[in-house]
Amino acid sequence: MAKKTILCLDDERTILTSLKGQLKRNFGSEYGYEFAExxxxxxxxxxxxxxxxxxxxxxxxxxxxxxxxxxxxxxxxHEKFPKIVKVMLTGQADNEAVARAEKEANLYKCLQKPWTEEELITTIRDGISLL
Structure with a gap:
């Protein structure tokens, strides 16, 4: 059976590298990981x-x-895949954008950059537990 996957999207490669390290350190091979820029x-x-x-x-x-x-x-x-848990990671999103994502994309959580590894992992663990 194919591995259940976590997808990370950021236009900054250094952010993706950081996310990749934190995910692998905490979840190991429990999930598959995909990254997009x-x-x-x-x-x-x-x-x-x-x-x-x-x-x-x-x-x-x-x-x-x-x-x-x-x-x-x-x-x-969300329109095509409503069951996927969605987390936004940002240093600059305005409150309106967050509220819109909560309402129209069922946003699970918005984390502020810079985030802590503990905050990220707890958010992912808790989000996945809802499935």
Whole structure:
């Protein structure tokens, strides 16, 4: 059976590298991990994973990205895949964007950059436990 997966989206490679290290350190091989540097890349990746019958449990998405804001991305994902748990990671999202994502994408939690590893892992663990 394919591994259940966590997807991380951020336009900064250093953030993705940090997320990857924290996830692997805390969850090891319990989950699969996928990383995307743009919303379009993430949407393509989601379709590929779904086609391969790989379940995406949770998405951690940046908010401020050049092509599309994180709230818009998460709303798009939610429209097609409402069961995926959605977490926004941001240093700059305004309250309206967070409220919109909560209402229209069922946003589970918004973490502020810089986040702590404990905060991230607890959020992911708690979010996945809701499934």
């Amino acid at each position: 743009s919303p379009d890349e993430a949407l393509d990746l989601i379709e590929e994973l779904v086609d391969e019958d790989i379940e995406i449990l949770l998405i951690v998405s940046d908010w401020l990205m050049p092509e599309m804001k994180g709230d818009e991305f998460l709303i798009k994902v």
